[in-house]
Amino acid sequence: MRVSTYRVTRAWIALVVLTLLSMAAAHSIAGGVIGSGLVLTAAVAKGWWMLMDFLKLRHAPSGWRNLLATWLILIAASAWIAAAIPLLHG
Amino acid sequence: MNAAQEDGSWGVLSDLPGHPMMWVLILTEVVTFGLLFLTFAVTGALHPDVFAAGRAQLDPILGGVNTLVLITSGWLAALAVENRTMGHRTTARLLLGGAAALGCLFTAIKIVEYAAKARAGIGLETDTFFTLYFLLTGFHLLHVVLGIVILAAVAFHDSPENLKTGTSFWHTVDLLWVVMYPLVYLVG
Numbered sequence: 438m439r440v441s442t443y444r445v446t447r448a449w450i451a452l453v454v455l456t457l458l459s460m461a462a463a464h465s466i467a468g469g470v471i472g473s474g475l476v477l478t479a480a481v482a483k484g485w486w487m488l489m490d491f492l493k494l495r496h497a498p499s500g501w502r503n504l505l506a507t508w509l510i511l512i513a514a515s516a517w518i519a520a521a522i523p524l525l526h527g
Numbered sequence: 528m529n530a531a532q533e534d535g536s537w538g539v540l541s542d543l544p545g546h547p548m549m550w551v552l553i554l555t556e557v558v559t560f561g562l563l564f565l566t567f568a569v570t571g572a573l574h575p576d577v578f579a580a581g582r583a584q585l586d587p588i589l590g591g592v593n594t595l596v597l598i599t600s601g602w603l604a605a606l607a608v609e610n611r612t613m614g615h616r617t618t619a620r621l622l623l624g625g626a627a628a629l630g631c632l633f634t635a636i637k638i639v640e641y642a643a644k645a646r647a648g649i650g651l652e653t654d655t656f657f658t659l660y661f662l663l664t665g666f667h668l669l670h671v672v673l674g675i676v677i678l679a680a681v682a683f684h685d686s687p688e689n690l691k692t693g694t695s696f697w698h699t700v701d702l703l704w705v706v707m708y709p710l711v712y713l714v715g
Contacts, residue, residue, distance in 0.1 A: 442606065463709075473713075480708075492698045492699070493544045513706075515564075516564070518572075
């Protein structure tokens with residue numbers, strides 16, 4: 438198996454596992470700041486794997502990877518802050 | 528203008544896999560959906576009770592199953608590019624067919640979800656949460672349908688470059704859903 442084919446399948450397995458863990462985490466610790474943080478961290482990791490091994494940006498200039506990783510982190514951070522504000526206000 | 532000059536005229540976009548014009552579309556989608564996601568998050572912070580009540584009426588299992596369907600479709604599309612690059616045209620076409628079929632399954636599950644909401648009397652104007660829910664997921668669903676058409680087109684015109692271009696759009700649709708699923712169904 439070529440290295441790139443192996444990486445594609447490895448990324449798919451990681452994406453499936455993280456999706457199942459996110460569903461379980463959201464079910465067991467729904468609504469909490471920690472639960473939201475875990476689920477959003479998993480989403481960023483999944484997005485990163487998709488960028489690297491599905492969209493094939495692993496060998497693209499680092500500026501592109503940094504730009505899209507920043508987009509992922511910005512969306513996840515804003516969603517986490519938005520979810521945490523009402524919880525912290527009680 | 529020869530191929531080398533054409534590549535050079537796209538500047539930094541020439542460094543990305545597939546046709547640079549597709550990356551203009553992809554970056555436009557990333558910015559557009561990014562703004563929609565931020566709008567959803569900020570509105571959720573302003574109306575936490577409405578969003579909590581709305582989210583409680585969604586089915587996170589169905590959304591999760593759709594996530595698994597779409598990432599598996601993305602996997603098949605990525606394998607199609609690998610196989611086409613190695614010269615395995617028939618295998619690549621079969622993998623693209625599988626990716627498109629899973630895209631159709633995603634669409635069917637989404638329609639089942641929308642129908643359940645309609646039967647429960649929930650629509651676009653129910654409240655702010657469901658206005659944004661239908662706007663976000665509906666806009667994404669249109670992209671899934673367009674992606675299926677693009678996958679079918681590159682299966683027929685199956686040069687390695689076309690496959691990279693077509694599957695890049697499909698992976699972007701996949702990426703947007705992977706970010707949207709926790710935002711809409713799980714977090715909050």
